[in-house]
Each structure stands twice: as C-alpha cells, then as structure tokens.
Amino acid sequence: MKQLKTLAIAIVLFIGTQVSAQSKVAHIDVQALMTAMPEMKAAQDQMKKIQETYDKDYKNMVTEYQTKLQKYEQESATAGDALNETRTKEMQDMGNRIQQFQQTAQKELGQKEMDLIKPIMEKAQKAIQKVAKAKGVNYVLDATTGSGVLFAEGGIDLLADVKKELGF
Template identity: 55%
Template sequence: MMMKQFKTLVIAALMIVGASQAAQAQAKTAHVDVADLMSKMPAMLDAQKQLEKLSTTYDTEYKTMVEEYQNKLKKYEQEASTVTDAVNETRSKEVQDMQKRIVDYRDNAQKELQQKEADIVKPIMERVKASIQKVGKAKGYQYILNSEGLLLADGPNITADVKKDLGF
C-alpha cells in the first residue's frame, strides 16, 4: 500500500515533462528521489511507528480471540459425547458466532489500519509535494521528475535541497 501512495504522490506532486522534444530541450529540469525522502523523513518514521503500534494492538486482540475460540472448540469437542444434542447444537451456534466475530474483527481492523495510514500519510505527502514545488520554483526549474524509474538522470538532483526545506 505504501508503494501505491508513493506513486500517487509522484503523480500528484511532480509535473510531467512536456510532450515535444523541443520543449524538453529548452526546459530546465531536475529530479528528486521521493522514496528516499519519504523513507527518511522524521514525520514519516513517526507515522510508521504509530501504525506499527496500532497493528500490534490489533494483532494481539485478534490472537486472543482466536485462542479463546480454539480453547472453547477443543473443550466442546471433548464434551460432545457427554452432553445432550440440544447443548451441542447451542454450542455449535456459539462457535459459529465466535468465528464470525473473529473474521469481522480482522476485516474491520484491516480497514481501520488502512484508513489510519491514509489519514497519517496524506498530510506528509502534501508537505513533501509543497516542498518539492517550493524548492523547484526557487531554483528555476520548470519540471521536476521522480528519480525512481528514470533511465537517465543527468540533471540536478534536488533531493538534498528538499530534505533541507523539510527540516531534516
């Protein structure tokens, strides 16, 4: 998911080189390594820690639920021959309900984690985009490309300048 967001940032943050070769030849271009910026940016590192903590919380709760389910299932299987059919039927329904709650919890936890990631990362990406634009304009560049995917990067690399602008 993080790579998709990097690509989205790149698309949203960087201007694409003009269509004609003549325009490219006259345009002043530079490149920036967005992946490097994002991976080393203190705000992004903090965001990753927050997301890891939340993920660990969800994982712990999920494991607890699964353990309770497995223990109950084992107990009910051992006692199945010693209780009435009505009790076994009730227990079977209870186990199915537990299964559903576990699956629902897992699905909701994944959705919440993805939403939290989007909420945390979006302002960071917007900040990076604004900084790239600011540095690019200050240095007189018409086009700034992402270093990732470039086959030739002869122009100036402004990654260090953007890091400085972002304060790290």
C-alpha cells in the same frame, strides 16, 4: 501525401526539441525523501503500536475460540444433541466475529495509514515545489525505483535541496 507526413513529423520533432531545450527537468526519489522525513518515522511507530494492539486482540479472540472448541469437543459425547447444536452455532458465530474483526482491523489500519501519510506527502510536495521554483525547474520527475522513470542520470537531483528545505 507521404511528404506531408514527413514534414509534419519533422515539425513535431523540431517543436519538441525547442520545448525541451527551454524546459528545465529535475528528478527526486520521493520514496527516499519520505523515508528520511522524521514525521514518517513517527507515523510508522504509531502504525506499529496500533497494529500490535489489533494483533493482541485478534490473538486473544483466537485463543478463546480454540479453548472453547477444545472444551466443547471433549464434552460433545456426553452433552446431548440440543446442547451440541447450541454450541456449534455459538462457535460459528464466534468464528464469524473473529473474521469480521480481522476485516475491520485491516480496513481501519489502511485508513489510519492514509490519514497519517497524507499530511507528510503534502509537506514533501510543497517543499519539492518550492525548491523547483527556486531552481527554475519546469518539470520534476519521481526517480523512485519502479515509478516509470527510465533514466534519471544527469539533470538536477532535488533530494538534498528538499531535505534542506524541510530542515533535515
């Protein structure tokens, strides 16, 4: 039984060696590619403008909230219980609106970023596939730091060729 296991392991190793000898593997730092793409710069600029608009609106809402709160606190001693209660509810509602605005803004920013980056990623993917096919590469690994590639020295680096394919 032990000999059968050893034989099976040997066969698997032999087949794996044969497959890897016949396969051509390349790598590319997808993050570096995406960062270098002109479309990505334009998308980042667009996201920055949208972010600034949301930030401005948020700051205006918070300033209005703080101004009213300060005014209401100064007048609370002379305003009366009914008016103070109404103002407290108004401030709570205003605080909830600010919080909801912030959550909605974050969600919309995330969606907008996905919408902007998706076509850029698809363009990069198509260029990678085209270059890989032209070079006869069977597998392309992402060499971006932290992507799980443990070693990417040697082999074929497609970054320069893909940039050329994309025209930059």
